[in-house]
Amino acid sequence: MREQSAIHLIFRNRWINILGLLVVLICLVLYGYLSRDPVTLDKCLNNPIQYDGKDINVSIEATVVKLLSDGFFVRQMGRAIRVVGDPQNASVGDFVVMLAVFHKEGYLELKSLRVAKGRRLKVLISIPPALLVLFLLFWTYRFDLRLLLFKERI
């Protein structure tokens, strides 16, 4: 009975809970980062022979920088590369998501492509709801700086 109340008391301590949750969170994020080794454009361009013929998923913030007669140039994380394949309805500046095969000569062979038209607008219109929710949070609750707690406004 005494042991149970000791455990109960530990879990009732807010700062112990916060510390425990932060440790779990850091472990999960680190595991996610370290256990996945994706093929990136940067890795392919740095070691072209090693990644020759490998599938590459170019999806994170990749944009079309130039259209060519047989393809286009795409830029991702500061690296640009030529892509051979149908650019569909892509224009310069459009965000794209694609699956391609890397070739050691320094180009990508397109397997599938999606042009994310409207992505910029999507990002822009997502800002006001985030600000609105932040405003409503401080409108509804008062933040006690001393205790680091949100309290209901009376």
Add this chain to the structure above:
Amino acid sequence: MPDLVTHFAAAYILKVPRQWSKFRIPFYIGAILPDLLSRPFYIIYPSAAFVVYSFHTPLVTAVVCLLIAQFFQEEIRPGVRRNLFLGIGLHYGLDLMQKYLISGYVWLFPFSWKSFSLQLFWSEEALQFVPVWVALVLGIETFIQIKKRIRKENLP
């Protein structure tokens, strides 16, 4: 992800009935939280995507919800926690409907890297309904405020 207007509007509409409207702010926060924890970082610095993608998974978001709830006073903490969870449930429910070209979200992280979705719409397709969502939210809110004012005026 659908845009945050869609996520917020869905949360707002679900919280309109008066009996459900308590703790609506934590519900709204939950409804936009997975995107807030991941998108801004890799939009600004794309290499961060490999670190922050796990914040857009149910387990990690649930841990963040538990953490956020600790910053609310004890009396309201269970309600805040519950509504944060319901909000992220709504968020992932909408995300689950999306189409993906290559791979979607890893719902079962850290136990599995498999992803699945209902493949109903592309994420940018939700944009065409944004004016409808905005009109609906503004219309409902105006109606509620008018009703409140009438009720106040009719009080003896």
